[in-house]
Amino acid sequence: MNIPRSNNPRVVIIGGGFGGISLAQKLRKQEVQVVLLDKNNYHTFQPLLYQVSTGGLEPDSIAYPLRKVLIGYDNFFFRLAEVTEILPNKQLLKTTIGEISYDYLVVATGSETNFFGNTELEQHAMAMKSIPQSLNLRSLILENFEQALLTDEYHERDALMNFVIVGGGPTGVELAGALAEIKKGILPKDYPDLDTRRAQINLVQGGDRLLDAMSEKASEKAEKFLEDLGVQVWKNVRVTGYDGKTVRTKTDLVFETATLIWAAGVKGATIKGLDAKELIAGGNRLSVNEFNQVIGFPNIFAIGDIACMQTEEAPRGHPMMAQPAIQQGRKLGENLIRLINGKPLEPFIYKDKGSMATVGRNKAVCDLKNIRFQGVFAWFVWMFVHLFFLIGFRNRVVVFVNWVYNYIRFDREARLIIRPFKRNYDQFRD
Numbered sequence: 062m063n064i065p066r067s068n069n070p071r072v073v074i075i076g077g078g079f080g081g082i083s084l085a086q087k088l089r090k091q092e093v094q095v096v097l098l099d100k101n102n103y104h105t106f107q108p109l110l111y112q113v114s115t116g117g118l119e120p121d122s123i124a125y126p127l128r129k130v131l132i133g134y135d136n137f138f139f140r141l142a143e144v145t146e147i148l149p150n151k152q153l154l155k156t157t158i159g160e161i162s163y164d165y166l167v168v169a170t171g172s173e174t175n176f177f178g179n180t181e182l183e184q185h186a187m188a189m190k191s192i193p194q195s196l197n198l199r200s201l202i203l204e205n206f207e208q209a210l211l212t213d214e215y216h217e218r219d220a221l222m223n224f225v226i227v228g229g230g231p232t233g234v235e236l237a238g239a240l241a242e243i244k245k246g247i248l249p250k251d252y253p254d255l256d257t258r259r260a261q262i263n264l265v266q267g268g269d270r271l272l273d274a275m276s277e278k279a280s281e282k283a284e285k286f287l288e289d290l291g292v293q294v295w296k297n298v299r300v301t302g303y304d305g306k307t308v309r310t311k312t313d314l315v316f317e318t319a320t321l322i323w324a325a326g327v328k329g330a331t332i333k334g335l336d337a338k339e340l341i342a343g344g345n346r347l348s349v350n351e352f353n354q355v356i357g358f359p360n361i362f363a364i365g366d367i368a369c370m371q372t373e374e375a376p377r378g379h380p381m382m383a384q385p386a387i388q389q390g391r392k393l394g395e396n397l398i399r400l401i402n403g404k405p406l407e408p409f410i411y412k413d414k415g416s417m418a419t420v421g422r423n424k425a426v427c428d429l430k431n432i433r434f435q436g437v438f439a440w441f442v443w444m445f446v447h448l449f450f451l452i453g454f455r456n457r458v459v460v461f462v463n464w465v466y467n468y469i470r471f472d473r474e475a476r477l478i479i480r481p482f483k484r485n486y487d488q489f490r491d
């Protein structure tokens with residue numbers, strides 16, 4: 062990899078997500094050599110992926126070059142590489158560009174879409190975990206309307222304009238709200254020769270309420286907001302399969318659709334060599350102690366979505382969200398310096414700042430530590446928080462300007478099929 066050995070211990074971080082970046086920032090100006098490896102040369106701001114999928118933002122505005130994060134840092138190296146195997150006994154990593162040794166290893170690989178072993182769903186459903194996947198979804202949504210224009214077979218046309226989102230967490234709710242706004246504000250203007258009133262947005266939730274990690278009030282309000290926007294919310298319905306045409310559920314309910322969007326779960330993105338059953342806790346996450354040390358490996362740590370730290374307050378680990386990843390990254394930065402200087406480690410304590418979700422224009426729900434609110438003010442808070450945590454000044458300006466423009470003009474100008482998604486419409490028709 063062409064990285065010289067220095068006299069300082071080498072810390073290798075796998076993953077430049079929220080956790081990896083906040084750790085790298087903490088290690089700046091410390092007596093360590095830091096090597097950051099990521100399969101992408103950019104950081105993805107996942108909370109706004111749904112806006113890319115629905116044409117509200119361009120992809121560049123939610124991505125940030127990882128090399129730029131490290132500009133001006135001494136003894137820092139970035140390599141664009143996917144880590145394929147960890148060999149803990151040799152303190153060595155195998156990657157797509159060669160091997161690298163480490164003194165300390167930090168796994169910050171985040172999570173991936175969980176289809177719970179259902180290969181049929183995996184093959185036909187659309188996931189939304191990365192920028193390329195969001196662009197695929199954006200293209201597919203638009204291509205479906207272009208196809209709907211071409212057919213006079215009304216069943217087929219309805220299925221092309223029928224969207225089924227599985228998973229009533231923040232991603233599903235936000236996506237459903239955005240699609241409903243497109244149906245209301247954009248489709249009638251873009252497709253005057255198509256009866257877009259027949260377009261349907263279905264949100265399917267396995268449990269008995271949406272946003273089940275938030276307060277009951279937030280769930281109720283989010284459902285009300287969605288229904289006002291014309292979204293059909295189906296609760297206590299479990300999807301069992303999708304063959305590219307028909308969504309089957311555990312009940313009698315079926316949906317004929319060209320688009321099933323899977324937002325029903327994620328699992329830890331483990332790497333070969335550190336994926337033995339005894340290392341894994343719930344959600345395919347690496348079991349770590351209160352110092353984020355992977356159990357049984359004193360010089361290997363895991364942070365963020367991939368880490369499962371079971372505590373009294375969080376018996377199933379911390380939520381797979383940006384805040385735990387950022388806070389764990391910072392704390393681990395301090396702890397690594399302590400470890401290298403022979404000082405005792407300090408336990409990680411999660412400061413829960415609350416959670417929020419937006420449903421659409423002027424509609425959001427916020428559960429903060431001591432206060433819960435919904436509606437217009439919540440929507441402004443949601444926007445402010447997302448702008449604040451977005452990485453890069455340019456990105457903040459671009460996103461802000463886009464939001465103001467979209468708000469004033471009721472528009473989403475990034476509804477472009479730049480990279481067509483190759484769906485086999487003939488198969489769909491058959």
Ligand SMILES: Cc1cc2nc3c(=O)[nH]c(=O)nc-3n(C[C@H](O)[C@H](O)[C@H](O)COP(=O)(O)OP(=O)(O)OC[C@H]3O[C@@H](n4cnc5c(N)ncnc54)[C@H](O)[C@@H]3O)c2cc1C
Nearest residue numbers: 076078079080099100107108143144171365366381382383
């Ligand atoms: C659609 C969506 C919406 C979300 N909305 C919110 C929200 O509103 N609020 C919130 O708090 N959280 C939200 N989240 C969750 C949040 O994005 C994650 O919890 C957070 O990104 C976790 O940070 P991380 O550092 O653990 O992993 P990530 O940010 O996922 O970063 C992991 C990095 O590791 C890299 N990587 C993975 N495997 C390898 C490998 N083998 N080799 C090299 N590199 C690798 C990836 O390329 C990536 O850059 C959302 C997630 C999604 C998908």
